[in-house]
Amino acid sequence: MSLADKVLAVNNDLPIRTELPVHSGKVRSVYWLTEADSRRLIKEKGYDVAEDAPLAIMVISDRISAFDCIWHGEGGMNGVPGKGAALNAISNHWFRLFKEQGLADSHILDIPHPFVWIVQKAKPVMIEAICRQYITGSMWRAYSKGERNFCGIELPEGLEKDQKLPELLITPSTKGILEGIPGVPAVDDVNITRQNIEDNFEAFNFRSREDIDRYELLLKQGFDVISDALAQLDQVFVDTKFEFGYVTDAAGNEKLIYMDEVGTPDSSRIWDGPAYRDGKVVENSKEGFRQLLLSHFPDPDILLNKDRMAERSALARDNALPEEVLMAVSKTYVDIAEKITGEKLVLSDNPKAEIIQILKDQYGLVD
Incomplete structure (x- = not known):
């Protein structure tokens, strides 16, 4: 299995039962559940929400965006291995600490899979x-x-x-x-x-x-x-x-x-x-990837100047980044996630199949 296969790049095509269009952001896709499924899950799982609260399945991807563009790599790598799982693991860890320390709850009600959150609709x-x-x-x-x-x-x-x-x-x-x-x-x-x-x-x-x-x-x-x-x-x-x-x-x-x-x-x-x-800045965040892009291309002003968006979009579309660049980003994300959570990040060979199986068997959300 190639590295590209392990990357979950497209996350808006899962067969989750919904009556609304899937909302796809830079990194996450949101599937709004039917009213019947929302009510059923609230009852079955005992979520602490109003009985008519709209629920959604939020699926993260391994896509990487920077400077308002999505970037890809050689060999069909349309994302960064481990990035999605790392982001969710870190967020889950901090949300849990916030709750334990009496700060406030989050929108997350349940975590069926490392790539998936069940969330309640909030008024932002x-x-x-x-x-x-x-x-x-x-x-x-x-x-x-x-x-x-x-x-x-x-x-x-x-x-x-x-x-x-x-x-x-x-x-x-x-x-x-x-x-x-x-x-x-x-x-x-x-x-x-x-x-x-x-x-x-x-x-x-x-x-x-x-x-x-x-x-x-x-x-x-x-x-x-x-x-x-x-x-x-x-x-x-x-x-x-x-x-x-x-x-x-x-x-x-x-x-x-x-x-x-x-x-x-x-x-x-x-x-x-x-x-x-020691007077040096070593980034353990996406900022390292941004800096790398600025030094990778001969005219960094394209990435910084909002008036050159059309050129920037073309730059991201037409340039596959070297595999070692995306793997270096992968290492940054996976290492910091393991450091923060104190647990090894287990990367799935086929996250999409796993997600579908769990949402079908344990939540009844796939026909």
């Missing part, structure tokens, strides 16, 4: 909640050009690249295109201030002004839990993105929960501690 807060402990990446690029105000927060003079910030910074941006919010351009992923959120909390889907404090507290607590755990592994938690939403439990209580994924190499920067103390 329309914010990419980004927090930063170190100055690097886009923030450093802007700072080095003289910018000092980030999302309404004033940074001091004299900071150096990759240094630890005086405090954890929350630098939110919009999730999706939000129309009609004064002072907030109607484009995806635009930086916003806390004042923007307070003045228009309902437009961002917050139930109340108090929930802004709640989201910031969950953000900081979640960051600290992951940062402390990584520090014990001599890894540096640099920055990350959280997402939040609202759900209702079986007793009818509405609650703010963590959504999407947390503390993964896709959503965070993680640096090797010993290397950082």
Whole structure:
């Protein structure tokens, strides 16, 4: 069996019973279950959700996206072996810790297979909640050009690249295109201030002004839990993105929960501690792949300049990356997952067949 066969690249073609189109994102595909199947599973499995809550099967893939493009490799490798399993394993680990430490629940109700989550529908807060402990990446690029105000927060003079910030910074941006919010351009992923959120909390889907404090507290607590755990592994938690939403439990209580994924190499920067103390940055996250792409192509501006999207899409479509590049990325993901979870990551020879079998036999979701 070739390496390409072990990669789950296409995840929107599973024969899961659904009446709605499959929603396929950069990495995950979402299958909304029929109302009958949702109700049946809530009853059979005892999930702590309202009896009429819509449920979905979320299947991760091994696809890799960077600079808003999906990349592929030689020999038909349309993804990175082990990446999907690594992302889910890491997220599962942090979500469990959050719950154990009394922070908040997540949207995940069940984990039938390393590639699969059963989730409940949440009403998302329309914010990419980004927090930063170190100055690097886009923030450093802007700072080095003289910018000092980030999302309404004033940074001091004299900071150096990759240094630890005086405090954890929350630098939110919009999730999706939000129309009609004064002072907030109607484009995806635009930086916003806390004042923007307070003045228009309902437009961002917050139930109340108090929930802004709640989201910031969950953000900081979640960051600290992951940062402390990584520090014990001599890894540096640099920055990350959280997402939040609202759900209702079986007793009818509405609650703010963590959504999407947390503390993964896709959503965070993680640096090797010993290397950082030596003055070097060794990435244990997708940032390493981004840097590799920037040095791989002769004109990196294509990857950084949003006005050159058509050229960028062509670059990703027409260039198969060397197998050793994707295998180096695989090693980064698998190694950090095993380090975080303390368990060996077992990679399946045929994940798709396994998923179908489990969802058929144990959940009755495949005809």
